[in-house]
Amino acid sequence: MTKRTLLVLGAGGHGKAVAEAALLSGAWQRVLFVDDRWPELRESFGLPVVANLAGLPAVTGQAEAAIAAVGSNALREQWLAAIRSVGLPVATVIHPRACVSTSARIGDGTAIMAMAMVGVDVQIGEGAIVNAGAVVDHDACLGDLAHLGVGVNIAGGVRVGACAWLQAGCSAGYRVVVADGALHAPGTALSV
Template sequence: MRLAILGASGHGKVVADAAGLSGWSSMVFFDDAWPEIAKNGFWPVVGDTATMLREVSNFDGVIVAIGNNSTRKAKQHELAASGARLVSVIHPSAVVSDFAVVCAGSVVFANAVVNACAEIGEGCIVNTGAVVEHDCVMGDFAHLSPNAVLAGGVKLGPMAWVGACASVKQLIDVGEGAMVGMGAVVTKSVPSAVTVVGNPAKVLSPSSQ
């Protein structure tokens, strides 16, 4: 089973590691900094995006390993249009309910929990130790950082980003493209395209995404 990963970054290393542990036998990277970058940790970088698009049929699966939500969305759509077989990667130590949905292009890292009836959209990141409780919905290309927690019934909008160790109260909506700062405690719904910080979280500024 051969996996092509777009994005030779630190995030990409964690994706490759999780993929190997979950059964992929071979992982190679593509990155637009190639050929200046020829290796990402233990894994080779063998081409750029254009190369990957030409060679997608040679791989059993492809995934975009880019942390920036907007860039990840654009690259995943480009790959999908080429007919690439987009896959998700779930670390074997993650706990994902049989009654949850994880869509193509998403990653669920070590010790994360995705509980019953949760829905993880396309191209999402559920990072190390994060918790997505029952009946939550993560919109496409959203990012849940390490140890962040979505309590039951939270709706996280497309391309929203929740910082490390932040928590969102049950039944709260976080709007499209919103950013929740590290360690923030969200007790009220968050509008689209803003950044909130603090405990309780308050609007700091428009989102920079």
């Protein structure tokens, strides 16, 4: 059996969590990191760091797909573009301990982390993050590159705009609309 290999761009904290989720999911048997601290950084989370971002074209043949795994929405957008520019498919990673409705639509390059819940008829754009313990209830919508921090709770029908970042512990009540690019501090409660 051939080992399916995933390139994870970013070997920091989020990158390590995405790598672990990918391996635990069973969809990937091998993970390689691409990180701009290479060549000084050769290993992260016990996994090899094989190139920096500029070296991405040279390592594309070593993997079946790649994901941009960094918390910064702007960097994640740049890294997604870099993945596409070298012709690699963009992977979506879902931790096996996440609960994701079969009716949810998840965009390419999204990471859904441990203990997250994604409900019925949820729509999530490309390159989004639903971090550990976050809840995205029925009919909610996350735009491209939206980032829900650890423990964020989004009620049914909430709309989170593209590149918005709700930091750890935020909550949004029913039908709240979060503007594109909005940044909300940890613990912020949003209501209509």
